Amino acid sequence: MPGQHRWRKRFAGHVCRWTMPREAILKLLSQTTKHLSAKEIYSALLRSYPGIGLTTVYRTLDLLEKTGMIKKFNFRQGESRYEFASENKPHHHHLICTSCGKIIDYSDFADEELELVDKSAKHLAEKYKFLVQDHNIEFYGLCQQCQKD
């Protein structure tokens, strides 16, 4: 696969130009399982792409989110965090440690969850005439390490 332009076609209709920052940010996010913030992405890229601007990171993240190539999360307050959205990555949710901020992805009980979510969405659509497009489930608590402290 021609790395340089692997995602290029997905940009059709959204923007015209395939640039270095866009390639770099998408590549970085596609290669990590972490939920990076804009500033973390900026710092990580400074090595391979000195001169990149934080502004561009924000703009690119917005763009990538609009195209559906990444997902944006706002856990409690603080910075937004971003994760690569791949078709072969299963739908999942997050387990967030309120002490250290550690985030664990989980997709257990996905079937049952999906069933309940579908049923709820259908019900809510009828009751409130609300068109459900997305949902979000999060668990908050303490990770193993933080339970000891």
Add this chain to the structure above:
Amino acid sequence: MPGQHRWRKRFAGHVCRWTMPREAILKLLSQTTKHLSAKEIYSALLRSYPGIGLTTVYRTLDLLEKTGMIKKFNFRQGESRYEFASENKPHHHHLICTSCGKIIDYSDFADEELELVDKSAKHLAEKYKFLVQDHNIEFYGLCQQCQKD
């Protein structure tokens, strides 16, 4: 019930003084079903309590959250929103319109949800040694009005 000091006892152990801003903010939140932001609370109180400071609103909201008297929510980005937490108010979740920001409380399927949540929490505790303390479920989409626009 002596309105002025209705909630006073709940402050024992947390703070020493029961003040006008605390009474005013708690009263306002207890009387609305809306999910108000700090600034909205500040604006609403300016009428009945001119001179109140936005700083105090933030500090009081933090305090009330710590005592468990209110809950804080961060829907996607923007301001945090607060809601009065009453024992007789059922556990509920939110339906958020991504276009106009309208928020609908819902508690349908609470039993099934609770069952799934409990099961998940137990499972996650075992698998990741994670101590689940809280969870959050949200649906995003378009409200009836915004579907037309």
Add this chain to the structure above:
DNA sequence: CTGATAATGAAAATCATTTTCATTAAAAAT
């Protein structure tokens, strides 16, 4: 290869929230 203009980066602006600090006011002690 070249021109049109989308994308960039630096700096300034914005927005929500927090901190600082001198003043005020609960409520404990007198």
Add this chain to the structure above:
DNA sequence: ATTTTTAATGAAAATGATTTTCATTATCAG
């Protein structure tokens, strides 16, 4: 009831995340 202690307040400044502005640069259509 009055004084004293110190927690709580409000104004202003500081912070942190994100967005906007704008002159410059670089992509890519012709």
